[in-house]
Amino acid sequence: MSLIMTAIAKNIKVALLQFYAGANKAENIKKATDFATKALKQHPDLDLLVLPECFNSPYAVDQFRKYSESIPDGETTKALSQFAKEHGVNVIGGSFPELGDDGNVYNTSLSFDKTGKIVAKHRKVHLFDIDIPGKMTFKESSSLHSGNKATVFDLPGLGRFGLAICYDIRFPELAMIASRSGAGIMCYPGAFNTVTGPRFWTKFGVARAIDNQAYVILCSPARNPNGGYQAYGHSMVVDPNGDVVVEAGHNEQIVYAELDPSVEKDARTAIPLSTQRRFDIYHDVSVDAKKGAL
Ligand SMILES: O=C(O)CCC(=O)C(=O)O
Numbered sequence: 011m012s013l014i015m016t017a018i019a020k021n022i023k024v025a026l027l028q029f030y031a032g033a034n035k036a037e038n039i040k041k042a043t044d045f046a047t048k049a050l051k052q053h054p055d056l057d058l059l060v061l062p063e064c065f066n067s068p069y070a071v072d073q074f075r076k077y078s079e080s081i082p083d084g085e086t087t088k089a090l091s092q093f094a095k096e097h098g099v100n101v102i103g104g105s106f107p108e109l110g111d112d113g114n115v116y117n118t119s120l121s122f123d124k125t126g127k128i129v130a131k132h133r134k135v136h137l138f139d140i141d142i143p144g145k146m147t148f149k150e151s152s153s154l155h156s157g158n159k160a161t162v163f164d165l166p167g168l169g170r171f172g173l174a175i176c177y178d179i180r181f182p183e184l185a186m187i188a189s190r191s192g193a194g195i196m197c198y199p200g201a202f203n204t205v206t207g208p209r210f211w212t213k214f215g216v217a218r219a220i221d222n223q224a225y226v227i228l229c230s231p232a233r234n235p236n237g238g239y240q241a242y243g244h245s246m247v248v249d250p251n252g253d254v255v256v257e258a259g260h261n262e263q264i265v266y267a268e269l270d271p272s273v274e275k276d277a278r279t280a281i282p283l284s285t286q287r288r289f290d291i292y293h294d295v296s297v298d299a300k301k302g303a304l
Contacts, residue, residue, distance in 0.1 A: 012204065013173075017031055018111045018169040024058040025049035026245040030234040031065055033146035035077055036106050038066040039089050046101070055150025056170055056266075061090075061104030061233040062245070063176050063199040064117065066276045069231070069239040071153045078115045082128060087120060090105040095126030101166045104199040104229065105134065105175050107154075114155040119175055119199055123166055133157025134175040135184065145261025146205045150177075160187040169194050169271075172224075176200035179228075182221055182296075189222035193275055194301070197227040204233075212254065219248040221279045223284075225269045232262040250277040 024181040025047040031038040046059050053268060063069075066086050068078030081087050086106050094101045101122045108118035117134035135157045137150040160183075161173040172188020179185075185196045196218055200212045211228065219226040226248040232243040243260030256267045278284060 017189075017192050018269060018274055019167055020057075020169075020271065022057045022195075022269040023053060023055055024060060024247065024267055024269060025053065025056050026060050026227065026229045026247070026256075026258065026265050026267075028062060028232045028243060028245045028258045028264065029065070030229060030232040030238070030241065031067055031069075033068060034236070035066050036085075039086055042066070042095050042104075043089060045264060046097075046099075049266075050097055050099065051266070053116070053266060054096070056099060058100045058102065058165070059177065060102045060197060060227055060229040061199060062229050062241075063105045063119075063201040064107070065104040065199075065231065066106045068202050069241070071148070074107040074153050075109075075115050078109040079094070080109050080111070081120065081131065084109075090120065091122055091126040091128070093126075094124055098124045100124050100168060102171075102173065102197050102199070102227075102229075108133070110155070115153060116157060116177055117150070117154055118157075118159075119173055121163060121165070121171070129165065130161055130163035130173055132161035132173045132175060133159075133174050134178060135160070136177045136181050138177040140206075142205060146203065158289060159243045160184045161194055162191045172196040174198055176192060179218060180210075182218065185218045185222050185224070185226075189224055192220040193222075193224065194271070195225045195227065195269065196222065197229075197281040199229050201231050201239070202238045202242040204242060207244065211242055211244055212246070212257075213245055215248040216252040216254070219250055220252040222276065223281070225249055225274065230258075235258040250274045256270065 105119040121130040172193040246257040
Protein backbone atom coordinates (compact mmCIF):
# COMPACT_ATOMS: atom_id res chain seq x y z
CA MET A 11 0.00 0.00 0.00
CA SER A 12 1.24 3.45 -0.88
CA LEU A 13 2.13 5.67 2.04
CA ILE A 14 1.35 8.73 -0.05
CA MET A 15 -2.00 10.22 0.77
CA THR A 16 -4.10 12.10 -1.76
CA ALA A 17 -6.54 14.46 -0.16
CA ILE A 18 -8.67 15.20 -3.22
CA ALA A 19 -11.49 12.76 -3.81
CA LYS A 20 -12.18 13.45 -7.50
CA ASN A 21 -11.53 15.89 -10.33
CA ILE A 22 -12.97 19.14 -9.02
CA LYS A 23 -14.30 21.80 -11.38
CA VAL A 24 -14.00 25.16 -9.73
CA ALA A 25 -14.94 28.73 -10.64
CA LEU A 26 -13.35 31.79 -9.04
CA LEU A 27 -15.75 34.74 -9.03
CA GLN A 28 -13.72 37.95 -9.23
CA PHE A 29 -15.92 41.00 -8.76
CA TYR A 30 -15.80 44.17 -6.68
CA ALA A 31 -18.14 45.44 -4.00
CA GLY A 32 -19.77 48.87 -4.06
CA ALA A 33 -21.48 50.85 -1.32
CA ASN A 34 -24.84 49.07 -1.48
CA LYS A 35 -24.79 45.84 0.50
CA ALA A 36 -27.92 44.31 -1.06
CA GLU A 37 -26.50 45.01 -4.52
CA ASN A 38 -23.20 43.40 -3.54
CA ILE A 39 -24.97 40.24 -2.42
CA LYS A 40 -27.00 40.20 -5.62
CA LYS A 41 -23.83 40.65 -7.64
CA ALA A 42 -22.36 37.59 -5.91
CA THR A 43 -25.34 35.43 -6.84
CA ASP A 44 -25.42 36.91 -10.36
CA PHE A 45 -21.77 35.95 -10.88
CA ALA A 46 -22.46 32.51 -9.44
CA THR A 47 -25.43 32.06 -11.77
CA LYS A 48 -23.34 33.13 -14.75
CA ALA A 49 -20.59 30.64 -13.85
CA LEU A 50 -23.08 27.79 -13.64
CA LYS A 51 -24.65 28.82 -16.91
CA GLN A 52 -21.25 28.68 -18.62
CA HIS A 53 -20.26 25.44 -16.85
CA PRO A 54 -23.28 23.57 -15.47
CA ASP A 55 -21.08 20.76 -14.12
CA LEU A 56 -19.14 22.96 -11.67
CA ASP A 57 -18.44 21.38 -8.27
CA LEU A 58 -17.31 24.47 -6.41
CA LEU A 59 -17.68 28.25 -6.49
CA VAL A 60 -15.23 30.52 -4.67
CA LEU A 61 -15.94 34.16 -3.81
CA PRO A 62 -13.52 36.99 -2.91
CA GLU A 63 -12.61 38.49 0.45
CA CYS A 64 -15.01 41.12 1.77
CA PHE A 65 -17.48 40.79 -1.09
CA ASN A 66 -20.49 42.48 0.50
CA SER A 67 -18.77 45.57 1.87
CA PRO A 68 -16.20 48.17 0.86
CA TYR A 69 -12.78 47.13 2.14
CA ALA A 70 -12.40 49.94 4.68
CA VAL A 71 -11.85 49.76 8.44
CA ASP A 72 -14.46 52.45 9.14
CA GLN A 73 -17.12 50.52 7.19
CA PHE A 74 -16.85 46.95 8.51
CA ARG A 75 -19.20 47.38 11.49
CA LYS A 76 -21.85 49.08 9.38
CA TYR A 77 -21.91 46.18 6.92
CA SER A 78 -21.52 43.44 9.52
CA GLU A 79 -24.18 40.87 10.26
CA SER A 80 -24.62 37.89 12.53
CA ILE A 81 -24.20 34.30 11.44
CA PRO A 82 -26.25 32.29 10.51
CA ASP A 83 -29.28 34.59 10.44
CA GLY A 84 -27.77 37.47 8.42
CA GLU A 85 -28.79 38.16 4.84
CA THR A 86 -25.43 37.23 3.29
CA THR A 87 -25.30 33.82 4.93
CA LYS A 88 -28.89 33.14 3.93
CA ALA A 89 -28.30 34.16 0.30
CA LEU A 90 -25.22 31.94 -0.08
CA SER A 91 -26.82 28.98 1.68
CA GLN A 92 -29.92 29.26 -0.46
CA PHE A 93 -27.87 29.53 -3.65
CA ALA A 94 -25.82 26.43 -2.77
CA LYS A 95 -28.96 24.45 -1.98
CA GLU A 96 -30.99 25.58 -4.98
CA HIS A 97 -28.18 24.84 -7.44
CA GLY A 98 -26.67 21.83 -5.67
CA VAL A 99 -23.21 23.37 -5.68
CA ASN A 100 -20.51 23.77 -3.02
CA VAL A 101 -19.57 27.35 -2.15
CA ILE A 102 -16.52 28.80 -0.40
CA GLY A 103 -18.11 32.11 0.42
CA GLY A 104 -15.23 34.61 0.27
CA SER A 105 -15.52 36.68 3.42
CA PHE A 106 -17.65 39.42 4.92
CA PRO A 107 -17.79 41.35 8.19
CA GLU A 108 -19.43 39.24 10.89
CA LEU A 109 -21.04 40.71 14.00
CA GLY A 110 -20.14 38.16 16.69
CA ASP A 111 -22.32 37.30 19.70
CA ASP A 112 -19.70 39.15 21.77
CA GLY A 113 -20.41 42.39 19.87
CA ASN A 114 -17.03 42.29 18.10
CA VAL A 115 -16.65 42.41 14.32
CA TYR A 116 -14.67 39.70 12.49
CA ASN A 117 -13.58 39.15 8.91
CA THR A 118 -15.24 35.79 8.39
CA SER A 119 -15.39 33.19 5.65
CA LEU A 120 -18.15 30.58 5.46
CA SER A 121 -18.23 27.44 3.35
CA PHE A 122 -21.40 25.64 2.33
CA ASP A 123 -21.92 22.15 1.01
CA LYS A 124 -24.37 21.57 -1.80
CA THR A 125 -27.29 21.15 0.58
CA GLY A 126 -26.65 24.71 1.77
CA LYS A 127 -25.29 23.62 5.15
CA ILE A 128 -22.45 25.64 6.68
CA VAL A 129 -19.49 23.25 6.86
CA ALA A 130 -16.75 25.73 7.84
CA LYS A 131 -16.36 29.12 9.45
CA HIS A 132 -13.00 30.85 9.51
CA ARG A 133 -12.42 34.16 11.22
CA LYS A 134 -9.31 35.88 9.84
CA VAL A 135 -6.57 35.04 12.33
CA HIS A 136 -3.89 37.53 11.30
CA LEU A 137 -5.17 41.06 10.90
CA PHE A 138 -3.67 43.25 8.20
CA ASP A 139 -1.83 45.88 10.24
CA ILE A 140 0.97 47.35 8.19
CA ASP A 141 2.76 50.61 7.60
CA ILE A 142 4.84 50.96 4.45
CA PRO A 143 6.11 54.55 4.63
CA GLY A 144 4.88 56.71 1.77
CA LYS A 145 2.94 53.83 0.22
CA MET A 146 0.36 52.25 2.42
CA THR A 147 -0.96 52.14 5.95
CA PHE A 148 -3.74 49.78 6.94
CA LYS A 149 -4.89 48.79 10.42
CA GLU A 150 -7.60 46.17 10.37
CA SER A 151 -7.28 45.76 14.13
CA SER A 152 -8.70 49.27 14.58
CA SER A 153 -12.15 47.82 13.89
CA LEU A 154 -11.82 44.04 13.64
CA HIS A 155 -11.06 41.31 16.13
CA SER A 156 -9.07 38.25 15.10
CA GLY A 157 -10.16 34.64 14.99
CA ASN A 158 -8.44 32.07 17.16
CA LYS A 159 -8.26 28.83 15.19
CA ALA A 160 -6.99 27.18 12.03
CA THR A 161 -9.80 25.92 9.81
CA VAL A 162 -9.89 22.51 8.13
CA PHE A 163 -13.04 20.98 6.71
CA ASP A 164 -14.44 18.39 4.33
CA LEU A 165 -16.71 19.02 1.39
CA PRO A 166 -18.52 15.72 0.88
CA GLY A 167 -17.34 13.99 -2.28
CA LEU A 168 -14.62 16.59 -2.99
CA GLY A 169 -12.06 16.17 -0.24
CA ARG A 170 -10.44 18.01 2.62
CA PHE A 171 -9.78 21.75 2.52
CA GLY A 172 -7.89 24.31 4.56
CA LEU A 173 -9.34 27.81 4.69
CA ALA A 174 -7.75 31.13 5.64
CA ILE A 175 -8.08 34.76 4.60
CA CYS A 176 -5.67 37.06 2.77
CA TYR A 177 -2.94 38.21 5.21
CA ASP A 178 -3.22 34.75 6.82
CA ILE A 179 -1.31 33.44 3.78
CA ARG A 180 1.87 35.13 5.04
CA PHE A 181 1.87 32.73 7.99
CA PRO A 182 2.61 29.27 6.56
CA GLU A 183 1.57 27.57 9.78
CA LEU A 184 -2.16 27.61 8.95
CA ALA A 185 -1.61 25.80 5.65
CA MET A 186 0.78 23.39 7.37
CA ILE A 187 -1.81 22.52 10.00
CA ALA A 188 -4.41 21.95 7.28
CA SER A 189 -2.05 19.80 5.22
CA ARG A 190 -0.85 17.77 8.18
CA SER A 191 -4.54 17.16 8.90
CA GLY A 192 -4.99 15.74 5.41
CA ALA A 193 -6.13 18.74 3.36
CA GLY A 194 -5.22 18.65 -0.33
CA ILE A 195 -6.55 22.10 -1.18
CA MET A 196 -5.83 25.37 0.57
CA CYS A 197 -8.21 28.23 -0.18
CA TYR A 198 -7.59 31.92 0.54
CA PRO A 199 -10.16 34.54 -0.32
CA GLY A 200 -7.85 37.55 -0.38
CA ALA A 201 -7.78 41.23 -1.26
CA PHE A 202 -4.13 42.08 -1.74
CA ASN A 203 -3.59 45.59 -3.11
CA THR A 204 -1.66 47.37 -5.80
CA VAL A 205 1.33 47.91 -3.49
CA THR A 206 1.92 44.41 -2.06
CA GLY A 207 0.02 42.43 -4.70
CA PRO A 208 2.47 42.68 -7.62
CA ARG A 209 5.36 41.76 -5.38
CA PHE A 210 3.93 39.00 -3.21
CA TRP A 211 0.55 37.55 -4.30
CA THR A 212 1.74 34.93 -6.80
CA LYS A 213 4.79 34.08 -4.72
CA PHE A 214 2.62 33.24 -1.72
CA GLY A 215 0.26 31.12 -3.81
CA VAL A 216 3.20 29.21 -5.22
CA ALA A 217 4.99 28.96 -1.87
CA ARG A 218 2.03 27.51 0.00
CA ALA A 219 1.40 25.06 -2.87
CA ILE A 220 4.99 23.81 -2.92
CA ASP A 221 5.31 23.74 0.88
CA ASN A 222 2.37 21.42 1.13
CA GLN A 223 2.22 19.76 -2.29
CA ALA A 224 -1.38 20.94 -2.37
CA TYR A 225 -3.62 22.96 -4.67
CA VAL A 226 -3.95 26.60 -3.66
CA ILE A 227 -6.93 28.75 -4.60
CA LEU A 228 -6.67 32.54 -4.27
CA CYS A 229 -9.83 34.54 -4.94
CA SER A 230 -9.59 38.34 -5.02
CA PRO A 231 -12.07 41.13 -5.59
CA ALA A 232 -11.70 42.89 -8.92
CA ARG A 233 -10.21 46.38 -8.98
CA ASN A 234 -12.87 48.99 -8.42
CA PRO A 235 -12.75 51.75 -11.05
CA ASN A 236 -14.64 54.05 -8.66
CA GLY A 237 -11.76 54.34 -6.23
CA GLY A 238 -11.44 53.27 -2.61
CA TYR A 239 -9.22 50.30 -1.77
CA GLN A 240 -7.65 49.02 -4.96
CA ALA A 241 -7.54 45.22 -4.88
CA TYR A 242 -4.83 43.48 -6.86
CA GLY A 243 -7.16 41.00 -8.58
CA HIS A 244 -5.30 38.12 -10.26
CA SER A 245 -7.41 35.37 -8.69
CA MET A 246 -5.58 32.13 -9.35
CA VAL A 247 -5.25 28.41 -8.90
CA VAL A 248 -1.80 26.96 -8.28
CA ASP A 249 -1.16 23.23 -8.54
CA PRO A 250 0.80 21.04 -6.07
CA ASN A 251 4.01 21.54 -8.12
CA GLY A 252 3.70 25.31 -7.83
CA ASP A 253 2.55 25.82 -11.42
CA VAL A 254 -0.12 28.47 -11.96
CA VAL A 255 -3.06 26.71 -13.62
CA VAL A 256 -5.21 29.78 -14.23
CA GLU A 257 -4.88 33.48 -13.44
CA ALA A 258 -7.33 36.36 -13.85
CA GLY A 259 -6.42 39.93 -14.76
CA HIS A 260 -7.59 42.74 -12.50
CA ASN A 261 -11.06 43.40 -13.92
CA GLU A 262 -14.31 41.63 -13.08
CA GLN A 263 -14.28 38.14 -14.52
CA ILE A 264 -14.73 34.47 -13.75
CA VAL A 265 -11.88 32.01 -14.17
CA TYR A 266 -12.24 28.24 -14.22
CA ALA A 267 -9.94 25.36 -13.36
CA GLU A 268 -10.02 21.64 -12.80
CA LEU A 269 -8.19 20.22 -9.80
CA ASP A 270 -6.86 16.77 -10.60
CA PRO A 271 -6.07 14.29 -7.79
CA SER A 272 -3.52 12.52 -9.99
CA VAL A 273 -1.43 15.71 -10.23
CA GLU A 274 -1.31 15.86 -6.46
CA LYS A 275 -0.59 12.14 -6.12
CA ASP A 276 2.22 12.30 -8.69
CA ALA A 277 3.76 15.34 -7.01
CA ARG A 278 3.63 13.65 -3.61
CA THR A 279 4.93 10.34 -4.94
CA ALA A 280 7.81 11.84 -6.92
CA ILE A 281 9.06 13.91 -4.00
CA PRO A 282 7.75 12.15 -0.89
CA LEU A 283 7.95 14.97 1.65
CA SER A 284 5.24 13.48 3.82
CA THR A 285 7.32 10.41 4.68
CA GLN A 286 10.53 12.39 5.07
CA ARG A 287 9.46 14.98 7.60
CA ARG A 288 11.46 15.16 10.82
CA PHE A 289 8.84 16.01 13.37
CA ASP A 290 11.35 14.91 16.01
CA ILE A 291 13.23 18.11 15.16
CA TYR A 292 10.38 20.54 14.49
CA HIS A 293 7.48 19.08 16.46
CA ASP A 294 6.60 22.55 17.74
CA VAL A 295 8.36 25.54 16.22
CA SER A 296 6.84 27.89 18.80
CA VAL A 297 8.65 26.28 21.73
CA ASP A 298 11.94 28.09 21.23
CA ALA A 299 10.57 31.26 19.70
CA LYS A 300 12.30 34.27 21.18
CA LYS A 301 10.65 37.63 21.59
CA GLY A 302 11.47 39.69 18.51
CA ALA A 303 12.68 36.70 16.50
CA LEU A 304 10.94 36.09 13.20
O1 LIG B 1 -0.41 40.74 2.93
C1 LIG B 1 -0.65 41.64 2.13
O2 LIG B 1 0.22 42.17 1.48
C2 LIG B 1 -2.04 42.10 1.88
C3 LIG B 1 -2.99 41.59 2.91
C4 LIG B 1 -4.33 42.16 2.80
O3 LIG B 1 -4.61 42.99 1.95
C5 LIG B 1 -5.37 41.71 3.69
O4 LIG B 1 -5.13 40.92 4.60
O5 LIG B 1 -6.52 42.12 3.50
